[in-house]
Amino acid sequence: MDFDRINQKLDILADAAKYDVSCSSSGGTRKNDNKGLGNSHASGICHTYTEDGRCVSLLKILLTNHCIFDCAYCVSRKSNDIQRAAFTVEEVVSLTINFYRRNYIEGLFLSSGIFKNADFTMERLLRVVKKLRLEERFNGYIHLKTIPGASDELIREAGLYADRMSINLEMPTETGLKLLAPDKSHADVIKPLGLVQKQIVQYGEEKKLIKSVPKFVPAGQSTQIVVGATPETDKDIMHTAAAYYREFSLKRVYYSGYIPISYDSRLPVIGTQPPLTRENRLYQTDWLLRFYGFHVNELLNDQNPHLDIDIDPKLSWALRNLQCFPVDLNTAAYQMILRVPGIGVDSAKKIVAARQFGKLRIDQIKKIGVAYNRARYFIRCADSPYQMKEYQHTQIKSFILAESESKYLKVAQNQMTLF
Template identity: 65%
Template sequence: MSFDRIKEKLNILADAAKYDVSCSSSGSKRTNKEKSLGNSSGMGICHSYTEDGRCVSLLKILMTNHCIFDCAYCVTRRSNDIKRAAFKIQEVVDLTINFYRRNYIEGLFLSSGIFKDADYTMERLVAVAKKLRLEEKFNGYIHLKSIPGASDELMREAGLYADRLSVNIEIPTVSGLKLLAPEKDHKDFLKPMEKVKNEIIQYKSEKKIIKSTPKYAPAGQSTQMIVGATGETDQQILLTSAYFYKEFNLKRVYYSGYVPVIADERLPQLGTQVPMLRENRLYQTDWLMRFYGFDVREIVDKNNPNLDLEVDPKLAWALRNLHEFPVNINKADKFMLLRIPGVGVKSVSKIIKARRFRKLNWQHLAKLGIASNRAKYFITCESSEFEKRDLTAEQIRGFILQNSSSKFRKLVSPQLNVFG
């Protein structure tokens, strides 16, 4: 096949893959050995980020944009009049290797429209990964999209060659899925997730006994939800996320604001895009759930079903729970330190270490990276400044919003500048 035709396919199928945001290479470690090609542990054509913050480049494409389903929200839906294309297995392998050799990419993110049936499609995705690993000796990062309804046997094989697997549940609620994708069954999304979870558990158990046990999906599994295609509240979305984290040990849940590209009476009107800020607030809440010890029900409930777009979810929680504050920075346990607005996970670790040697004041906190323009309303420390306060939640909110654009803010003296 001519180079021009391959380039045309790449343009079509890379563009079709851009709506899938569940693309991350964090958590995997494959070391280059025995003259293999590539190494996903030493570094990082989409950008993703590793667990330690490094930016990596991945070839992100669909195997095909042909699909047997007619989901209302999907640009590759069966009834949509678009240019179609499909890669052969060897073409994807060759593209990955050639791009890698030219240092364009550090790995592959491969998804696909569903053609013929789930197993046929999944077989082709697995075949690409298998060829890369066994024939090309490729040790770079591979992320495969699991096809809903694929057999357990294929899911097991996929995890032996891919670093991460992901099944996009697409719509957060069962009712929303029935409305926009009536041909799909919610149970088909759960089956491969359950299989991957069980295989990872089994791998970790066997690895303790047999060191040579083949790796299975070392970077775990993830999923993605479309936000705004149906009328779900943030509470419904986040409760769904919490369920998947708990039941399937997911590494990540990704949130993708719906982009209206198809006219359909069941969907938002063309041109009415979900605010990026809503997506950002969902990710912030997700972070609080995973790293700050928050339960989703503390952040959203029947009285607050949607996240506040003006302030971040941690600050919003603190303003609703002023009775928990102020917190003595020199005495509070880790649980409460993590709940102080303006104090991050790394700062909490520094505070706990530093206060073993002396009581901390505002100057110490500034050096530890505390965002004092927020934290000062919620903490006390060894300094006497700003000790007296009788502000309401609305007053604190107003002061923070008023000063949120300032990079620095004087807190206790002209000599002390504190990050805002």
């Protein structure tokens, strides 16, 4: 094996894969029976830190960056003048096993540019995961990208070997996609998403009756939306995300701030940095939809089509709906407590549990973990000194922003004293 050539390919194809952010979740469990290699645990394989501080990682590569499409936003577009490379099936398998044995990785994220056609590409991705599972007995986490337009048979078979599958929606609307990638359509994404979801449900039902039924994409599906390449509003983006969560039971929708990679008159002129603050606000909104009981229309509507960059979407909603506050933490329903800025899911559960033993006071709320400096404008405790209605929404916003700036300034000053 030509190791220099393999390393060169790895540099090219790992770098090309960095633009796909939809690989940071697992949720699957694939136990080792002492006859294979590795384990995939439900806590996940991703480029992040677990609750116990452990950094987990995976080999994240493209099978090839050759592509027949010319999507304006993509670094691998066929008209882009870049170095091209392609792994063989055997090379990807060898890299994965060798990296795993050296404890460099705990799994594989495998995507690809589309070369020749969708089935040709999907068939090679399938061969990689099939060889890893059946010949190498690899039990680590595998996240496999679904190729739009690939045949149902190839996608179904791939689902028997992958822990998670994902297919990128790319642009939030069909109009935006047609502008920048005229050869693609959302229909090519919707069909495989529906197929995989139907198979997940079917295998799940069969598992209830027959224990020997194999796993099918046990960690579910995800997708990715590029933010800022087309003029859709935050309202458009989140309505699209909510619809895909609802229709396909997606585990995650990922939001990727557009990064300029080449000049194209169809693309916006922005700086070299992606819109990270907007991207972060979209993730916060996504979290509110999935875990806090909010609906898109409450957070984003025709009057407020864009998220507030200065403050998080939960605080923004609260300031627009002061008639709902203050919330009495000693009597309010759990769902209303969740809507208070500065109170998270765990804190809300603790409040509901703790108030069974007596009236809650401010010092107790602080000990529970509530961000009191933010929440105090929206809550009432047994010993609250004032009513929130004394302030206007602009005043509350300025108070909270000033406190945040003061906190960060204090942190910076403390860090400077270390040098």
